[in-house]
Amino acid sequence: MAEPSTTRKVPAPQGNPETGSFWDAARQGRFMVGRCVSTDKGGCGKAHYYPRSICPFCFAPGATLEQASGKAVIYTVSVTYRGAPEPYAIGYVELEEGPRIMTNFTGAALESFRIGDPVKVVFIPTEPDAPPVPMFAPA
Numbered sequence: 157m158a159e160p161s162t163t164r165k166v167p168a169p170q171g172n173p174e175t176g177s178f179w180d181a182a183r184q185g186r187f188m189v190g191r192c193v194s195t196d197k198g199g200c201g202k203a204h205y206y207p208r209s210i211c212p213f214c215f216a217p218g219a220t221l222e223q224a225s226g227k228a229v230i231y232t233v234s235v236t237y238r239g240a241p242e243p244y245a246i247g248y249v250e251l252e253e254g255p256r257i258m259t260n261f262t263g264a265a266l267e268s269f270r271i272g273d274p275v276k277v278v279f280i281p282t283e284p285d286a287p288p289v290p291m292f293a294p295a
């Protein structure tokens with residue numbers, strides 16, 4: 157079985173003004189999701205990812221960041237052996253808050269991840285002075 161790489165270079169995230177708060181929280185080890193304003197304020201109240209100021213479901217403005225639990229279950233997973241210097245596991249997880257997000261998996265043999273397995277967020281360092289990126293490891 158392929159083990160997660162300990163030498164793989166993870167590129168720094170390319171932030172923008174709308175995602176700055178998300179990456180600032182990531183530097184503190186906090187994983188955030190977006191939350192639409194509540195229905196009494198004209199929104200749908202649903203969580204979304206990546207966080208943005210306008211809700212992707214109902215287009216209401218004023219969505220906010222909230223700290224997620226970091227808990228998720230694997231929705232899809234695939235191990236990629238070709239086209240990269242080292243194998244890696246990639247797929248989607250369904251967050252406890254609802255959104256399904258694309259991610260990399262780490263913290264266990266790459267072929268050991270299974271659909272439905274519980275996982276938790278971990279932050280992987282990138283480049284010096286750049287924020288870490290979220291990935292998911294066995295819970």
Ligand SMILES: [Zn+2]
Nearest residue numbers: 192200211214
């Ligand atoms: Zn909404």
